[in-house]
Amino acid sequence: MDTAAIADLAPVELNKLAQRLGNTPMKSVHLVIGGVARKIHLKLESENPTGSVKDRTGYGLIQALEAKNLLHKNSTIIESTSGNLGVALSFFCKLKGYGFVAVVDPKTTQENLGKMQALGAQIEMVDTPDENGGYLLSRLRRVHDLCESSDSYVWTNQYGNPANPQIHYSSTGPEIYEQMQGEVDALFVAVSTGGTLAGVGQYFREASPTTSIIGVDAHGSVVFGTPPAPRKLTGIGSSRPSSFITGNLYDLHMLVRDEEAFAFCRTLWETTSIKVGGSSGAVIAACAQYLQAHPEVKNVVCLCADGGDNYANSIYNDEWLQKQGLQLSKEHLGPVEEIILKTSSIR
Numbered sequence: 001m002d003t004a005a006i007a008d009l010a011p012v013e014l015n016k017l018a019q020r021l022g023n024t025p026m027k028s029v030h031l032v033i034g035g036v037a038r039k040i041h042l043k044l045e046s047e048n049p050t051g052s053v054k055d056r057t058g059y060g061l062i063q064a065l066e067a068k069n070l071l072h073k074n075s076t077i078i079e080s081t082s083g084n085l086g087v088a089l090s091f092f093c094k095l096k097g098y099g100f101v102a103v104v105d106p107k108t109t110q111e112n113l114g115k116m117q118a119l120g121a122q123i124e125m126v127d128t129p130d131e132n133g134g135y136l137l138s139r140l141r142r143v144h145d146l147c148e149s150s151d152s153y154v155w156t157n158q159y160g161n162p163a164n165p166q167i168h169y170s171s172t173g174p175e176i177y178e179q180m181q182g183e184v185d186a187l188f189v190a191v192s193t194g195g196t197l198a199g200v201g202q203y204f205r206e207a208s209p210t211t212s213i214i215g216v217d218a219h220g221s222v223v224f225g226t227p228p229a230p231r232k233l234t235g236i237g238s239s240r241p242s243s244f245i246t247g248n249l250y251d252l253h254m255l256v257r258d259e260e261a262f263a264f265c266r267t268l269w270e271t272t273s274i275k276v277g278g279s280s281g282a283v284i285a286a287c288a289q290y291l292q293a294h295p296e297v298k299n300v301v302c303l304c305a306d307g308g309d310n311y312a313n314s315i316y317n318d319e320w321l322q323k324q325g326l327q328l329s330k331e332h333l334g335p336v337e338e339i340i341l342k343t344s345s346i347r
């Protein structure tokens, strides 16, 4: 649903929209690799109330604070966010009557800034890069300073709060398992805080230990201990390791370049009209490489964290791509010769 429209909803309608959290659909498409059409399932988290997997996280973080009696009528929630979680928290704070301060940085998309503001969030823009060349540590310092300045601020702490992986353990993981009737050979999840991967990974380790869990990260991110470098992909990646991911929760990590992720986003959209965000493009790119190396693998799920509408001014804008010096070509699709929509969809 369009955020401007959400902002105008009466409380009863906001409540109805919040009920649509989770139970997101799964759509299948085929990737043609080496002349063979390989089916993959896309779990479309864009169908959540504000359009991303972070609606689950935002809900879980607030619920955990409420359960501990840490939120009161005049509380203001505060969080460092590069975008989607900020939109999700803006929505749930509006719904529940809490204030919300989103500590963001210049990489936050215009689309997400507009959504947060429309939903009543106060924006704190941090524009000084930290010692790692990113903004995460600067954002966290601002959160800390604000929390010191007033007792009314409550930090949800998506980076360390166990409620983050927990909500994916209790909702995202079981949904995928049930939609696939327990038959998942490989599951691909993009990482930033690592909350989604840790929660879904833990669930599958218990429910289906033979499922391969693959963490997908951006080249230049350090989540899996790889060296830092500049990157254009947003939503995915981090300038410090995850506090949630441990080696026993995944089987493999794969790194994807900006151009590969964006090429999958654009080609998927052109051939199937499914418009996904950059981290989903990365996940599908990693999945394609994996399928090429594993001809025996059949039941595959790509967790698509958000939709393409957040990226109208970036990934889906030719001028922006050109300005970034990114020229997308068929080469960036790696082993994939063609993407074909298959109409079946699982709710």
Ligand SMILES: Cc1ncc(COP(=O)(O)O)c(C=O)c1O
Pocket (backbone or CB within 6 Å): 052, 054, 084, 085, 190, 191, 192, 193, 194, 195, 196, 197, 234, 235, 236, 277, 279, 280, 305, 306
């Ligand atoms: C688009 C997108 N993909 C993937 C992720 C990664 O989620 P997590 O923080 O659970 O690792 C995020 C997190 O913000 C995101 O916004």
